[in-house]
Amino acid sequence: MSDALTKFETSGNLPELADMSVGDGCDVPAGRAKRLSRKQKAAIIVRLLLSEGVALKLSDLPETVQTELAHQMSSMRFVDRATLKSVVDEFVDEIEAVGLSFPGGLEGALSLLDGTIGADTAARIRKAQGFSSSADPWATIAGMDPSLMLPILEEESDEVAAVVLSKLKVATSAALLGQIPGPRARKLAYAISLTGGIEPEVVDRIGRAVVDRIAAQPPRAFDEEPVERVGAILNFAPGATRDEVLTGLDEDDAGFAEEVRRAIFTFANIPERIDPRDIPKIMRDVDQAVLITALAGATGPLEPVADFILSALSKRMADQIRDEMTNLGTVKPKDAEAAMNTIITAVRDLEGAGEILLIVGDEA
Numbered sequence: 001m002s003d004a005l006t007k008f009e010t011s012g013n014l015p016e017l018a019d020m021s022v023g024d025g026c027d028v029p030a031g032r033a034k035r036l037s038r039k040q041k042a043a044i045i046v047r048l049l050l051s052e053g054v055a056l057k058l059s060d061l062p063e064t065v066q067t068e069l070a071h072q073m074s075s076m077r078f079v080d081r082a083t084l085k086s087v088v089d090e091f092v093d094e095i096e097a098v099g100l101s102f103p104g105g106l107e108g109a110l111s112l113l114d115g116t117i118g119a120d121t122a123a124r125i126r127k128a129q130g131f132s133s134s135a136d137p138w139a140t141i142a143g144m145d146p147s148l149m150l151p152i153l154e155e156e157s158d159e160v161a162a163v164v165l166s167k168l169k170v171a172t173s174a175a176l177l178g179q180i181p182g183p184r185a186r187k188l189a190y191a192i193s194l195t196g197g198i199e200p201e202v203v204d205r206i207g208r209a210v211v212d213r214i215a216a217q218p219p220r221a222f223d224e225e226p227v228e229r230v231g232a233i234l235n236f237a238p239g240a241t242r243d244e245v246l247t248g249l250d251e252d253d254a255g256f257a258e259e260v261r262r263a264i265f266t267f268a269n270i271p272e273r274i275d276p277r278d279i280p281k282i283m284r285d286v287d288q289a290v291l292i293t294a295l296a297g298a299t300g301p302l303e304p305v306a307d308f309i310l311s312a313l314s315k316r317m318a319d320q321i322r323d324e325m326t327n328l329g330t331v332k333p334k335d336a337e338a339a340m341n342t343i344i345t346a347v348r349d350l351e352g353a354g355e356i357l358l359i360v361g362d363e364a
Contacts, residue, residue, distance in 0.1 A: 036087065043072040044079055044087045114143055124215075137207030138167045141214075146172045147224075148214050153180060153188065162191035163198065163206050171354040178357045227256070231263025236341055242266075265347065265358065267294070267340035268301070271308040274347070278356040279312035285346040288321075290339045296325040297336020 036044075046069060049056055058066055079087075102109070110122050141149075141164075149168070153161045153176060165173040165188060177185050224232070234242045242264070249257035265273060274282070283291060298306035310318040331339075350356045 036083070039068060039072045040076065041087045041091065042069060043076055044084065045091050047073065047076075048084065048088065111139075111143065137204065137211045140211050141207060142168070144214065146176060149176055149210075150179060152210060152213065154184065158187055158191040159194070160206055160209075161188050162195050163203055164210060166192055166195055167203070167207070174357060175351075175354055178359075227259045227263050230260050231265075234260065234264050235266060235344060238337070265344060267298070267305060267344060270305050270347075273358045274356070275359065276308070276312040278350075279309055280314075281356060282343070282346055282350060283309070283313065285350065286343055288324075290342050292321060292324045292328055293331055293335055294339035294343055295321065296328045297331035297333065297339065 046056065046058070058069070102112075110117075110125065113122070146168070149164060152164060156164075165177065168176070177188065180188070234245060237245070246257055246261065249260060295306040295309065310321065313321070347356070347358075351358055
């Protein structure tokens with residue numbers, strides 16, 4: 001019997017259980033497994049597995065099957081050992097006879113194909129076929145690019161945006177909140193405190209509305225917004241080029257230029273955009289020789305940046321780095337800028353991985 005339970009538990013499939021939940025009959029004849037309906041056999045299997053501590057995810061079954069199963073279990077009382085063994089053996093035989101199984105429904109298929117077909121293709125399929133009413137919309141949302149949530153958080157009501165933030169992973173919600181202007185982010189944080197009494201049906205409807213809205217969006221040629229693309233380019237452009245481009249943007253579109261400035265993150269922005277407690281984590285991802293070159297080259301207006309970084313490190317490490325900066329002597333501007341860009345790349349990588357959060361400009 002234990003071998004049979006192990007085979008079922010490791011199979012990870014429930015289709016056979018759903019198939020067995022079809023038929024009629026309520027009385028369990030002693031020792032006569034062949035006379036049992038498939039519905040009765042399913043109830044026996046579920047009862048046995050639960051008694052053995054097996055974690056069953058019956059919510060994956062259609063709702064009608066779940067209902068039938070509950071009604072069947074409520075009508076049954078006792079099963080003798082011979083009948084139990086016969087039902088388990090039959091069930092395990094059915095599992096072992098399955099060579100390959102496919103997920104049920106459109107969402108199951110799209111989840112299986114996740115990473116092998118494009119997100120735009122999946123969105124068009126959902127739009128053409130309609131969202132499956134039996135699927136969990138929040139499971140679908142969890143598999144989407146988090147950046148797709150930004151327009152929703154910025155444009156929808158506080159209540160809807162608060163529900164979205166509450167249903168996403170904590171790290172994802174934190175990263176999204178960090179990209180929203182300060183006043184709006186504070187309003188959403190407060191709105192989350194008001195979601196305690198919201199009904200599950202409302203949360204489900206919000207999830208479906210979010211999926212529908214995202215599916216209705218036309219395919220995009222670029223993953224990032226224009227502001228982010230320009231900001232990323234200027235991040236690593238020489239300082240003189242960056243200043244010249246921003247001056248030109250001020251003349252053409254002052255609003256766009258201001259957004260680009262907020263998107264730019266350079267070595268000079270470290271004190272105002274990074275929490276001092278995150279500095280040791282960043283420095284662990286930077287080769288010490290590169291760090292020393294960057295700090296030694298941080299002279300003039302950039303000297304406060306070097307002081308900020310060193311003050312966030314342990315006294316022993318900071319003193320050691322200062323000694324090596326002195327030994328290094330004068331650093332060529334080109335070498336210093338390359339080292340600083342390496343540090344900025346490390347910051348961006350950690351931010352992208354959700355390891356650190358950049359302070360929003362309005363809240364610095």
